[in-house]
Amino acid sequence: MACPKCFSGHKHDGEPLGKEEKVHGVDTYVTEGTNPKAILVFIPDAFGWKFINSRILADHYASRIPARVYLPEFMDGTFPRRLPPQPTFARKTPFRD
Numbered sequence: 001m002a003c004p005k006c007f008s009g010h011k012h013d014g015e016p017l018g019k020e021e022k023v024h025g026v027d028t029y030v031t032e033g034t035n036p037k038a039i040l041v042f043i044p045d046a047f048g049w050k051f052i053n054s055r056i057l058a059d060h061y062a063s064r065i066p067a068r069v070y071l072p073e074f075m076d077g078t079f080p081r082r083l084p085p086q087p088t089f090a091r092k093t094p095f096r097d
Helices: 052-064
Strands: 019-023 026-031 039-041 068-072
Touching (some): 026 052, 052 068
Antiparallel strands (some): 019 026, 026 068
């Protein structure tokens, strides 16, 4: 089950270095690394592709790998309003040898 702190946090220091582009019709944050043959597709979390921390992390990956990093907008401008219920794995009968 998600803890109350899962959706809290802080803004990372810095400014994003990449730019927004359309990639195959999808809004995408793109940041360049020094290796033109390497790419990384960074799938955003529930905070989405415009969240500054996601963009700064994409910039970090681009500089460290080094690769072009794509951070696409997969949620069509929406985000989960609530999380689905967590599955329970409680057994009705105890384990037996």
